[in-house]
Amino acid sequence: MAKRFGVLEEEKVFKDPVHRYIHVRDELIWELIGTKEFQRLRRIRQLGTTYLTFHGAEHTRFNHSLGVYEIMRRMVETIEQDMAWDSEERLVCLAAALLHDIGHGPFSHSFEKVFHTDHEEWTKGIILGDTEVHNVLKVMGEEFPKKVADVIAKTYHNKLVVSLISSQIDADRMDYLQRDAFYTGVSYGHFDMERLLRVMRPTEDQAVFKHSGMHAVEDYIMSRYQMYWQVYFHPVTRSAEVILSRILHRAKDLYEQGYEFKDKPKHFYSLFSGKITLGDYLKLDESVILYYFQEWQEEEDPILQDLCRRFMDRKLFKYVECDPSEQMKIWPELIQLFNKIGLDHNYYLVIDSSSDLPYDFYRPGEEEERVPINLLKPNGDLRELSRESDVVEAISGKKRTDHKLYFPKDLLDNQQTFAEEKQRILKLLMAQEG
Structure with a gap:
């Protein structure tokens, strides 16, 4: 029988600004960290273009993935106090936590929108394909890579394992909220993780939380809510994402038109x-x-040249709030005016919408249905969080959406030839803000 990975002779430790230390005791995890596919995550920022808004947000998917692994390691230790897990189930959990983001591309979600890629599909491809990651996982058995991929795809037979890495309160969210708050310098994302881990209890389908720890869960939910609207959906970050996506669209359009690039984009x-x-x-x-x-x-293409200079030099688009129903009334005139003064509306007039559902109760059969967070009462009964918490009930099931219209105000301000058209454009745009 082939030798499987065991325990390291000496524990490896990573110094971490969020969790203080990340402990690696398993040969499997240590070998996975050393693969070229995992090391690639050092070159992909966790928050994409957010560093152009919060200058400290230079942390990477590598940092985050190690953090998720560390929280999962601690979760597993907590769960093992209440139920028996075999060693393979434990390693499936740890490997899935470490590798959950390995399929992310550069600038992550902006990149995905332009090229219609899916980082979860690429994660599955890396785990199951001809990669160093796959070869390491296969040492644990021919079926082991598929088990890890199934956890990330949410199709693994053990629902408890899936919930630890993908639910409304999981190791992934617990790390990125704290890590992103730390590196952006904001206070919103902090919550009492130590308390959450102490009151966590395993059930057959998911981890639940003792009723006495409800306030720690409330704190976590509200931290997530604040981080999304104060950091993740920051309008300046979204402006950078708009320009990034327009650059990639322009390059693709030029390629399809047979444009001859000075530096051929072979990648x-x-x-x-x-x-x-x-x-x-x-x-x-x-x-x-x-x-x-x-x-x-x-x-030589002026649009590609301008957009790239804007991104590299942080000369971003301005924005106005917009109501989609009202905006549609002026959209044809705006397009006509932009094109008349020589600004291609496909690249210089962009609506960006962001929405978030901070917490939801169980809605069976609905798209992307969410497993709720349950509280464990002293008598052993389970109660859905929003039925016990007035704070969480106030935001449960409420999807908040924000729409902004982005445009290059500097080009409008510098417009000399079409003064009347410029004034009409500015009037229409400013009217959007009421």
Whole structure:
């Protein structure tokens, strides 16, 4: 029988600003960290373009993935006090936590929207494909990689394991809220994780929380709510994302038109053609993307040149609040005016919408139905969180959406030839804010 990974002779420790220390005792985890696919995460920021708003947000998916692993390690230790798990189930949990974000591309969600990629599908591909990660996982048995992939895909047979890494309160969220708060310098994302781990109890389908720990759960929910609206959906960050997406769209459009780039974007060819392989995908990171943005500032195409300079020099678009129903009434005139003064509306007039549902109770059969957070009463009964907490009930099931219209105000201000059109555009835009 082939030798499987065991326990390291000496524990490895990573110093971490959020959790103080990250402990690695299993050979499997140590070997996974050393794979080239996991090391690639050092070159992908956790928060995409947020560093252009909060200058400290330079942390990476590598940092975050180690943090999720550490929280999962502690969760498993807590759960093992109440129920018996075999060693393989424990390692499935730890490996899935470590690898849950390994399929993220550069600038993550903005990148996905342009090229219609799915980081979870790429994560599955890395775990099951011809990779160093797969070869390491396979040491634990031929079926072990699939078990790890199933946890991340939420199809694993043990629902408790899935809930620890993907639910409304899980190791992933617990790390990114604290880590993102730390690196952006805000206070919103902090909550009492120690308390949450102490009051966590395992059931067959999910981890629940003792009723006495309800206030710690409330604190977590409200921290998440604040982080989304104060950090993740910050309008300046969204402006940078808009420009980033327009750059990628412009490059793709030029490629399809047969444009001759001075510096041929060979890393993008398979993306542009929709035939990207796993090997192509793994060559992409943010250093590659930024290299091309730097070079494209010298391209002859004025739109690509301008957009890249804006991104690299942080000359972002301005924005106004907008009501989609009202905005549609003026949209045709805005497009006509933009095109008349020489600004292509496809690249210089963009509506961006953000929405979040901070907590939801169980809605069976609905798309993306959410498993609720349950509280364990002293008599052993389970109660859904919003039925016990007035604070959580106030925001349960309430989806908040925000719409903004982005445009290059500097180009409008500098417009000399079409003075009347410029004034009409500004009047229409300002009217959106009421």
